[in-house]
Each structure stands twice: as structure tokens, then as C-alpha cells.
Amino acid sequence: MERAMATEGRNGAMAAAEGRNGAMATEGSVRCPANYIPLTPITFLERSAVVYADQKAVIDGEKTYTWKQTRDRCVRLASALTQHHISRGDVIAVLAPNIPAMYELHFGVAMAGAVLCALNIRHDAAMLSVLLEHSEAKMIFVDYEFLQVVEKTIEILSSRNKDKLSPLPLVCLITDLGQSLCNSSYMEYEAFLDRGQIQYQIRWPVDEFDPIALNYTSGTTKKPKGVIYSHRGAYLNAIAAILSNDFPSMGSVYLWTVPMFHCNGWCLAWGMAAQGGSNVCLRNVSAKAIFDRITANKVTHMGGAPTVLNMMVNFDHKPLTKKVVIMVGGAPPPPEVLFKIEEQGFDVIHGYGLTETYGPATFCTWKPEWDSLSRQERAKLKARQGVNHHGLEEVDVKDPLSMKSVPADGKTIGEVMVRGNTVMNGYFKDLKSTEEAFAGGWFRTGDLGVKYSDGYVQIKDRAKDIIISGGENISTIEIESALFTHPSVLDAAVVGRPDDYWGETPCAFVQLKEDFLNVSDKEIILFLRSQLPHYMVPRAVIFLDVLPKTSTGKTQKFILKEMAKGIKSKTTPLSLREMKNKNSKL
């Protein structure tokens, strides 16, 4: 690209045409700034500031910003960052819920040529200090709710840093609108913006492969990895999400239930600017808040992990007056939950992906011929992870050693692998892990799945979660799906428990609905026997008040595995009361 740019208007040789065999119809071609610009989501915002100038871009309660205002604020943010000596490629961290500043940072930081590192608001100071050190963040923007934990983080960093010369990250405090923090010793976000110049020259990426974000994987693995996103990948994944969710070119209203710190809100933090929809902020996610916002802001689209959907289907609310499209992802959704949410008037689009794939990589694109199938069959089809979206090149299920595709029989388990432009650049400062992840020219997801004859893929389990019992692979997801069909079950998770004879046996953890607290483990086991082959039925069912979750709604199975190990007797599972006591240790 750089070389091509240097030849602007003078040199007709195509950089890529050199040294190639065969004639190429390229004589007269020039690659120059008139016809080759690095792809970047910054373009979306620049365009929306004109096309959707006076439309609502960001809605935060009573406060709204238009697209023109949002663009101006982002440019001033970029300008202020540059004034504070932020250079191209520097990392800027943020710890905030889904508030306007969080949205603006997605563009402002990129416009300064810097890299956004949106941190999980559930991290503690110890974890934050590790991530800030690893990312070498030059600044951290922090919402007032999380100032304390950041102060503690800075303390940890400065105590570690006594002998070192590397400066601590600057703190910029995001206060609530109108909130006065005169006695604060920190720069305040709005004051910081005020220093920025609207005439600022945006630092466009030099190459579209340049980093735009650094996202640490959430806590289902022990050591968080810093996943590098490029401008190109962010642009293409945002477009793919728009196409797959049918965001119209005018008038969409997106409710921010998915945290923006999670894969940059599945790339829609950038994507919403492409179609000029409205972003409805949501500081705290609850079923009530969701339904209130849907009504008040005429929400058209939203997203959520299965746990959010589960929360919604169990909340008593008025029927929707208009369809709301809900993209579900982050964990395989139990078919029963998908069903119930659709019965409430939502259109569910089921997506699958990982932090490494910018969030959604596949969608279970619905086919009209499935409409006439039975409820059960439809639910099963919709729970599949589906097919690659427009931005991804391919999804396949392969033998991880031979790299051969498994037969598309819906049965043979292999590793789900993907390749395409919406796969990360790599793991920051961890070339070894990058190379392992990309070995063979595919990104190895670590998820085990099957491929059906129609090309749709279904996840059976995380490689580390699948239960191997007497030589049989048992998908914990399948058992969980069966559990969700029992009327008493509010939430459920299954893990493998070590067993001297079988190797492992399934152990179920269940959260009951309030009106069903008298249901017994035996009842559940009997029910499952009517639903599943005998070898898949859990030997033990443990009742918990609530299942341990990551901030993004994934059940923390490593905690449950530890609990399962601790259960002595196979035949007499703990009573609810015993479990509750045990539970309080979590």
C-alpha cells in the first residue's frame, strides 16, 4: 500500500502484478489515493456525520447526540489525545459500561491512530493491573462507578513500578452528566474533550491491517490473551453483522445490552455508524430496564447472551407492539430459550463466534422452508451455529491433526475452524500462541462440533468441557438443552465429574424457578431419561441459587468442575440446603 501510494498518478505498474506468470489485463492500472484507501470504520462515522447529520446517534436517557455531534465529539477526543502525546499505535484503555463516552472512544481513539483496549468492568484491581501492564496502556478512561477499582489498580502498578521508569497510565474520569466532581484530582472527560480541536487532522490508518483494538479474552480460560483487531477486520465484521441482522439504511434503534467491552459490542459499536441507527445506552442490564427501553425508544434491534434472553423470558411484561430483532451469541443457546423469546415477539438471529473472530463469525441463517416444521425441529435447527457470515471466508469442522474435514453427517465430531478477514491479527506479545492458533492456515476455535449435510455447523462443546464417559463423547450442551425443556429449570449447566470406572460422568447444576423449589434431583433425572440416551443422563443433579457467570453471561464451568469433584457420594447428591451452604463459599 505504502509503495503504491508513492507511485500516485505516475507509475502504472501494479505492485501485485510483479513477477506473476500469464498476461494480466492491468496495463494502465494505478494504485493511488484516488482508488485505494485502507478500509476502516472511521469512514462509517465520517459518512454518517453527513448522511445522518441530524439523526439521533446516541441516546442516554434524556440526553441525545446527533451523528454530527457525535462525530465532532470523537474528533475532539482524538485531538485531545494527540495533545496528550498519544502516538500512532499507543494503547488507550477504558473501563466503563455502555455509556456515550464508551461509544465515542471507539472512534475517537481510532481517529488518533491509537488502539482501544476496552476492559471488562467485572475485573478486580489485580487483574486490571496485569492487563494494563501487558497492554502498556498510556491512558485509562474510567467511569465514575469504577474509579475506586482503578485507583487500587494504579496503586498496585506504582508499587510494582518503584524501580522502573515506565510511567503510569494517565487517568481520565468519566462523570455522569451534570455531576460535579470539583474536588477530583483527575482530568474529567468533558473537560478533556473541550481541549480538542474540531479542525484536527484525523490520523487515518496507514495500512488497513493496522490495529484498532486490543481485546482481552474473558475469564473462561485462565490466562487472558490480548486479541488484536485490525481496521480491515472491524470494517468487514461490522458490515457482516449489519447484513446478517438486516439493519436498514435508515431508522434502526439498537439497544446496548451487549457490553461494548465484549468484542467491541460484537463490532456494532462501529457498525451502528455505518447505517446511521440510534444507539440506546444502558448502564445496568436488567429485564425491566430492557423492556422499558424497548418501549420508550422504539428499539428495533438488540443483542444478548443466552443468559440475558433467559432473564427476559422469565420476566413478566406487556407484549411487544413491534418485532424486535435480537442477535443471540456468546454461548450456545438452549433451544427452549430460543423458542420462548420468539413467542414473546422477538426475531432471534443466532450467531456464534469468539473474541478472536471479532464476535459473531457464523449465523444460523433461517430458511423459509423450515417455517413449516414442528416446534421441536425448528428449535433444534435454530440452535445450530450455522454458516459463515459475509466477512468470513469459511467455517469448517476438521480433524485437528490431519486437518481433513469431518464427514458432513451431523455426527462426527471435529474441531470447528474458521478462516477469513474477520479473524484476529494475533495475540499481542504472544507470537507462539498466535502461531498455534493459526497452524495449518485456519484459526482453531477450540470448540468441538459437527457439520450437517446442509453445510450448517453445530457446536457440541468446548474441547475442555466435553465429557468422555466409557469411551463415548457426551456433549454437555445437549444435556443442558434437555434440562431447559423441564418446566422447573431456570438455568442449567453440565460438567464432567471424575469417575473411577467411566473416566467421567455428567453432573448437572440447576437453578430452579421460584415456584418450583420443591422439585427433586430424582425427578429431573427421571425426566432426562425420557429425553436422552441412558449414558448421557447425569448421575448427579445439584441445585444452586445461581450459576457462576462471567460478565458476558457464560457459565464459569471451571468453578462447577471444582464443585463436582468435591461431591463425595455418587448416589446421594447434596440436598438443596447443603448445596446452598456450600454455595456461599463461591
Added chain:
Amino acid sequence: MERAMATEGRNGAMAAAEGRNGAMATEGSVRCPANYIPLTPITFLERSAVVYADQKAVIDGEKTYTWKQTRDRCVRLASALTQHHISRGDVIAVLAPNIPAMYELHFGVAMAGAVLCALNIRHDAAMLSVLLEHSEAKMIFVDYEFLQVVEKTIEILSSRNKDKLSPLPLVCLITDLGQSLCNSSYMEYEAFLDRGQIQYQIRWPVDEFDPIALNYTSGTTKKPKGVIYSHRGAYLNAIAAILSNDFPSMGSVYLWTVPMFHCNGWCLAWGMAAQGGSNVCLRNVSAKAIFDRITANKVTHMGGAPTVLNMMVNFDHKPLTKKVVIMVGGAPPPPEVLFKIEEQGFDVIHGYGLTETYGPATFCTWKPEWDSLSRQERAKLKARQGVNHHGLEEVDVKDPLSMKSVPADGKTIGEVMVRGNTVMNGYFKDLKSTEEAFAGGWFRTGDLGVKYSDGYVQIKDRAKDIIISGGENISTIEIESALFTHPSVLDAAVVGRPDDYWGETPCAFVQLKEDFLNVSDKEIILFLRSQLPHYMVPRAVIFLDVLPKTSTGKTQKFILKEMAKGIKSKTTPLSLREMKNKNSKL
């Protein structure tokens, strides 16, 4: 890209990060086949063959092909081309209307690594021979309707070629379904496909800037130029057209009224595969055929030049039962025509572009706040060319010498310029023209226009068509728009006529509706005086049976200019009868 591919999984150095100042958060990044694939519309088809496998891809009367079938046919086409020694970068010509083979060639040729050159079916043998020679086409696919002209073309080429060694293009004949041409000496398209192997390894582009198509500009300029399209540009322009026209992810039905040889059907030949819609073929475009197809195939989207819209609004038909989105482009549409077509139940999306911008580059994106304006105001707003789409980076109106933007006042005329990834690679074998077109880092459209305070652009005229009269710039488009508001006017065009005193004065050519043939030139002139400033009113109004058009519906003003020169008297324009006689010379 090639270099990056060679480092697969081994080398963490980002190619583009070399020699750059400042830290880059890229350590651990790898550019490899897992995360970097050249953008190409071939991906759309590969994906649709899975996602939309059994949906209708191509509909041609009673005959339909699914997406899986279409993909298979395209792969076999690519395979057969390779068997016929077609190499990467070779040019393959086609002369055909909007039939299934034309659609398949858009993918099949690209899958063979070759470059599609879709020729205008209105060209004569002399012109075709020039284009085949210039493009060095190795093969030509020809629809049976156009075999004669191609035979004549080959004759011309072989007579010119007597002393040369370069082989003549192979001819492959596309017959109608079931049509027997046993005594034909040509390869037949279906037989050609049959030779192809479904196991063929697709020749993916090595670089996304590789050429995918070669499109000769239509006859509004004297010397056709070969515009080179890249895989990257085709991918991005197709996506932009989908987003701007709100093609849904399932169920769109596109009626092929725009010739696929015109900017590859405004890139929708590829784009329809991205969302898996159905392509309704149309061999001959007429108002009756259009309305018949809309009803029979439940058309949701179509496109057309203003001349097609004009034809439709003057056709007596039943009201539409469902909205049809119609993308209008190719020439600035008279507001009156836009209005009437909307009143018939069409949703008009007005786009603007040139062959050099892959078809549409801007769209006049509609804003909800305009809904409440008066009929006239709405029509004026909608007739503007608008704002850049998602694939283009910028559109601006500039002084062509200083390259400064003109004030956004809706008045100051400058040259419309664009830059972005959906601008051509260049003119084939014409580096000088490429460099001229890209001078200053922008593509100079040759169109004169203004920019409004809301950032929307409006074309006032082609640089060569604008009338300079007594030092005033007169937009012929504005006069034409006024003419279309007169109830008698079916079609109209205005050109400059040399004038000793004023330099030039406007001269109008009008085609009257059948019921209004008694309208006089004086009546028209009086009417225009009530609509326009005096200096803009044509001194002469000439009635024609039909205005000369290019195949893509643009009025051939160079013919009208010649006619205008020939008109002796300023004050006594030719009568209709005199004009008719004169007319027969055309």
C-alpha cells in the same frame, strides 16, 4: 499480500509496520491465510451455495436455477475455460442480454482467474472489432440474437489480421433453452459447461486489486475507454449497493432491467449473490414486460435509467400490490419523472455514478424530515445526486485547477470528484488517461455540480454540455427538468447552440406525448418563461419523434448539438414536419 502469505504462521512482523514511527500494538500479529484473504465477490457465491442452496438464484421464464446449481454451473464454466487454455488475467468477452448465461459468466470467468468484458449489445461490428482487438479477448460468448454481428466482427478482425499471428477470439454460442443448432459450427454454451469439472480448483485472486472486469465506456464520448475493475472494488461496490437499497438477507427478487453489460449491472450481478436474492432475467426491456414480471415473480427491487422510468410512468397498468424499490441512475432524473413513479407505488432510490466508479457512487439518501415538505421541494431534493455510499470514501465539488472545494452554497459550480475503493484501477492500456483522471489524488468525473450546505451534491451538467451564454453558466439539466413539468412532454433534452452574440444559447429538443402533438414551440417557450429566469429559456424548441439514446438510456447530446448547429434561423424553428424529415437522416 503475497509476501505476507509467504510468512504464514512463522513471521510475526507486519509487512506494513515496517519503517513506521511510533510504537504499534502489533507484536504477535501475523498476516496469513487464516486471517487475510483477498476480497472478491466469488466469496458471495461460495457462501450463497451453502446458505441459500435451494433458493431460486436465477429465474428465466419457466426455467429456474438454485444457488447451488448456479454455483455448480459457474465452477464448470471456470473449469471449461481453463481446459480451453484460458490463463489468469486473460480477457473473456460476452455479447448478450440479461439471460442466465450472462449472470453465470460474471462468476465463472472470475473463478478461472480471467477478466470479463461485457460488451454493449447495440454496438455494430466495426465498434466490436475495435473493442475485441483492444481488449485482446481470447474468447467471446455470444447470444444467438447477436451471432450475425459477431460473425461480421470476426470477418473484420481476420481481414485486418492477415499478416499478424495473433489468434482470433474463440466463439461460444449461447442458444435459447431447447433450441437446436445442430448445424452450428460453434461451440455451444451448455455443451461447453458440460466439459467442465465440478471438482475444479477455483483460481482465487492473488491480490484483491487484481482485475475482475473490463468495461468499455458507452458512447457519450467518442473514443471508448476500457475501465478496469478489481475484485476488491467489485466486492465493496456490491456491498454498498445492497446496504443503500436495503436488500434483505432473505427473499429479495431483483428484476434485471439494467443491462449487465452496463457496469456489470451496477455491480449487482455479483451483489445479488451476497444476499442470496433471486435474479429475474429479462431479454427485452419494455414497460409491459416489466409490469408482467413484477406481478409474476413478486419483484422487490429493480433498477433503471430515467428513460426506463419515463417509459413506465407513461404505461397504463394495474396498481402495484406491494412496494418495489427502484434504483434510478445513469443520468440525472427529471424531478417530475421521480414523482410520477413514486405515485405509482415505487420507492425510488436515486443514485449517481459512472463506469469509472463501478456504477453508483452516491445515493440521494432520503431523510425522514423531508417527508413533510411540499411536492415540489421533495422532488427537488430527491433529484440531487446525494452523498457517497459506504464503499466510496468521499465525494466533493472542487475547482479543477486549485483542487479547492467550492463553497457548500448550492450555487458555486465546480467539478464533481470522488475518491475511494470503488474507483476503477485505471483505463486499460491508457496510462496517460488514467493519470489525467486521477491527477491530484481524486477521480475527476467530468461532471459539473454544486454542493449544498447539508453535504449533498447535485450535478448541473456534463462539463462538455453546460451552456455558457453571455458569461452565465446554464445547466441544461435544469431546463430539462422544467420541460418535464409540462403535461405534453414525454422526453426532452437541451443543448447549446452557437450564437454570434451570446456565445451559446439553449436549444430544446422535445418528444411530445401522443395526445399532445398539436402543442407548439411558442407554447413551450411561454411555459418555460414562467418557470425559469429569462436567460435560461431556450430560443428554439425542436420536436422529434424520438430522442437519440445510448443503449443505457442516455441521450446522445453530441447528435443533438450537430442538429442544433444546422438550424439556420433563430426565430423560426423548424416545424414538426420539417424536423421529421430532417430526423430521418439520423
